[in-house]
Amino acid sequence: MSSLVVLVGNPRGGSRTHLAAVSAAEALGRRIGHEGPPEVVDLSAIGPHLFTPGPSPILEVALELVAGARVLVVASPTYKATYTGLLKAFLDRLPGGALTATVALPLLVMGAPRHALAVELHLRPVLVELGALVPTPGLALLEAEIPDLDRVLADWTERVAPQVIAAVEKRATA
Template sequence: MSSVVALVGNPRGGSRTHLAAVAAAEALGRRIGHDAPPEVVDLSAIGPHLFTPTPSPTVEVALELAAGARVLVVASPTYKATYTGLLKAFLDRLPGGALTGTAALPLMVMGSPRHALAVELHLRPLLIELGASVPTPGLALLEAEIPGLDRILADWADRVAPQVTAAVRQPHPRDLV
């Protein structure tokens, strides 16, 4: 099975968003037959390099990982009812169509259920604009649900694995070269 990558758009290292993204990528990876640990692109570690005027090898490697993933879990905390500017700045570095052949799964961590639609109204369209297939509804996690994350993600992974498996059966553009 192809690569699974967790893209973490939280500007703080060691965040609940990081925990949720990696756990989601692991749970889903197991369900679709990808036993290797997921690759992780943690934007808190490379954030300052996104805004430098000179190219950064660290950013380029992260962009290649994201664009080359077959399954990309894209996670952000909810800031002002949407995803973080850091995540947007990173994704803006990808050319149009860069996620063609990638099954993307949007995930947002939020303090209030009032923001639950942000994952569908804001993050999903961005991923589709970049060419990703978004075969399942996004996952909106409340911060209060983090203690029960294993159970929540097990149920989620069981529910979305068939659609993700079908999406990754399509040849990836990099495999056709």
């Protein structure tokens, strides 16, 4: 597999969302045979470029990296029962069908279990709308689970890795 990319939609740098997303991608990468660390697009660092008129080289590089991913972990904290506006603004910059070669895995970090369906009801549909294949349920990660992140991710990767491998192979032959 060639590229594993993490897209972090938290407006705060160094966030728990960033930690969880990179850790999830690394754990998944080990299970699917990806060598090396994932590439990371952290929107906290490029957020201001989303709202300025005219071209932005840093934004264009980020958009190309995300659109070129074979496997994309898309992570956000849960804000008002959905993903952040920052992530939405970035995804809106991608043209329709930009993720047709991509297998995407949505991940939301949330404070309460009542938001667990947000990953399926809000984040998954936008990824599918952009053409991504989303072969597994999204990961709804409670903030309280972060201290036990290694165990949570071991269970998650065991469940999703076979589906991700199959989906990547399907996309490669399509």
